[in-house]
Amino acid sequence: MNDETIYALSSGGLPSGVAVIRISGPQTQHVLDALCGRMPEPRFATLLPIRNRNGEALDRGLVLYFPGPASFTGEDTAELQIHGGRATVRAAFSALDAIPGLRAAEAGEFSRRAFLNGKMDLVAVEGLADLVAADTEMQRRLAAEQASGGLSRLYESWAKRLTHARAMIEAELDFADEEDVPGSVAETIWDDMRLLHQDVVNHISSAQAGEIVRDGLRVVIAGPPNAGKSSLINYLAKRDVAIVTDVPGTTRDVLHVDLDLYGFAVRLYDTAGLRDTEDLVEREGIRRTHLSLAEAHLVLLLRDRPDAEIDSVKSVYTGPVIRVGTKVDRQESAWPAGTADVMISVETGAGIPELLARIGAYLPDISAANAQALPTRKRHFDNLRVVEDNLGQAIDAAHVGLDIRAEFLRRAAHALGRIAGRVDVENLLDVIFSEFCIGK
């Protein structure tokens, strides 16, 4: 247990109607005694004065006390729910500061203590960080599932199967020189390991969906200069984020805006128009367009004439493309069949709903009905690949000794343990917890 007692404003920006100051650590009881004059009944909100170091009431607030280990952090914790004015919070902070041994919490430090005290594993902690950061409904659903232990339970069930298999193999190795080793036991184990391998493979194949939900679908608007790319991003963002002129080569920097499309985060990029040019600045812009294209999940390829050149995109990007004909309000005749997937105008709004629906087709299929546990981070993905690889080797290595196969299973279990934060995580913690806000 930690011997330092920490405090922070957990409720965010000031002023606010009510501000929640959270306190955690061994001095919590003492803090409440000093500030409020008495202990509130555990886990019941109690209206009490909050006193400064001279004993004067600086505010009256609802005070909560959660004795450890049945608290968020696992330590004694308390909450002061006071009026959310800047001066009130400042006064409460200086009252806390005056108590020796107390200090302000670092970002994520409450959650870090919850992790260190076994209240949550690392995957759940990451889910909690994502939950606080969630902007869209799908980000919220995925994070809530992860924060409440959905993904942790899946990995725990896999870890159990691995442990069981390893135990059976150990037993077989121990009795190898005796007669009557029931070979059927080993075969059931390998059957289950094959099933587990398939579970892991299927789970890994959903990693891109998890990443898209968490980080957003990256949609790059590309095409020749003057096609109407910046006009489209402005229209969809409902504000003037990009400069629009009728001069070809207006956009040079890559700009992005975040949209909420059907509850999913979509990050839309406006790019410099693609063409051969001697202009140094524009060339740098086109280089940046290429970098964006390389990272895209989906490209909207815009042009305002059916014969405009768009093939150069293919040299840097091979993923899905929606071909968009622009300025349909100005088109004199229909485009030849097969030259565009959708025709739009930002002047009239024509075709925009259809374009959005087509983008929507590239969003993962996550309904409330199949609220799944998906891997959301590269860290999960990388470790899962190690699990898959070692499991595969253990299964395939039937011709070598059982001890070698057992070693592959041990490595698979180890990688799984890293995801949950049960092994080898010291160097990871700072990275993970720095993503949190203060007070979480």
Ligand SMILES: Nc1nc2c(c(=O)[nH]1)N(C=O)[C@@H](CNc1ccc(C(=O)N[C@@H](CCC(=O)O)C(=O)O)cc1)CN2
């Ligand atoms: N005022 C307030 N609201 C909040 C939080 C908070 O810390 N304070 N939370 C902060 O994230 C979330 C709620 N999360 C919490 C998670 C666990 C425990 C807790 O006391 N756990 C104990 C007892 C469980 C029980 O009685 O069922 C435990 O796990 O042992 C409290 C809050 C959202 N709302």
Ligand SMILES: Nc1nc2c(ncn2[C@@H]2O[C@H](COP(=O)(O)OP(=O)(O)OP(=O)(O)O)[C@@H](O)[C@H]2O)c(=O)[nH]1
């Ligand atoms: N009538 C009409 N004009 C449009 C439409 N969309 C864009 N324009 C015009 O087309 C011109 C070029 O638009 P931009 O959005 O700057 O084109 P761009 O593709 O970003 O061009 P670059 O940044 O140079 O690559 C501007 O004069 C826009 O007003 C549209 O739907 N209808």
Ligand SMILES: [Mg+2]
């Ligand atoms: Mg532009």
